[in-house]
Amino acid sequence: MTVDVAAIKGLKKGVTPFELTKLGHVVLNSSDVMRSARFYTEILGFEISDVYPDEMMPGGMVFMRFNEDHHGVALVGSMKGASPNVELNHMAFEVASLDEVVEARNHLRRHGVAIDFEGRRRAGVQIAVEFRDPDGHRLEIYWGLDRVSADGAIRPASQWKLARSLKQAVADPVAGQDTTLSALVAHLNELLQVAAHEGKEVRIVVVGHTDEKGTADYNQRLSRQRAESVCGQLTAWGIPASMLRPMGVGTAQPVRPGLSGAEQTLNRRVSFRVHLAAPTPRQPQP
Secondary structure, three states, rough: OOHHHHHHHOOOOOOOOOOOOOOOOEEEOOOOOHHHHHHHHHOOOOOEEEEOOOOOOOOEEEEOOOOOOOOEEEEEEEOOOOOOOOOOEEEEEEEEOOOHHHHHHHHHHHHHEEEEEEEEOOOOOOEEEEEEOOOOEEEEEEEEOOOOOOOOOOHHHOOOOOEOOHHHHHHHHOOOOOOOHHHHHHHOOOOHHHHHHOOEEEEEEEEEEEOOOHHHHHHHHHHHHHHHHHHHHHHHOOOOHHHEEEEEEEOOOOOOEEEOOHHHHHOOOEEEEEEEEEEOOOOOOO
């Protein structure tokens, strides 16, 4: 059946006595709820809210959350095999920063999760990493999805830029999408040139921060991983690894102190401490 683009775009919002405010939750069928619950908790960071035993729901049911809502995703153990992905194409989860998309990609790789796609999609221009859960459901973690203003103006297709890697997405941003890593690299290269002219060495401490969700030990590890991820990205862009030092501070040094609730996501960041120093004396050769 041929898609009538003009007819679909001409559809208008109906008049309703209610207003939908968000997509509340998704319930997925699973062939092994324990295996899938372990994936969503241990790999994606969900928490368990409630569990139905077999007598309440054949195959069991697991309710999982990733924010204050009781559940955002639930699993029902009624599937006999892998998902055919017929009725559900994929579901996506937003993160607060581009850094977190990169960190998610690296985290998934460390845990042996195959990546189906990384880069920027066209409509919506979100930068994303796409993968699958143990049952084969397609999942996405993204940042930078276009917001539609009250006048209904949509970004024209002429401004779309499909990117098939995160590096390409960062290096070639669309209008209005702040992928500051490439700008940071340019500034660092300028700093290196100035420092070399002045006979100085540049040393950069990349500091990882977290919000207050999770235990102190978990946040300390996460902040260190966040800093190491950014160091890795900078090294891939040509910044010498010898001038970079990752450091995790957990919740001890928030970028934005005094935040609460959902605003705390603003502290899932890295910051930079740049030092200029005299060159390290070379050790005499024996």
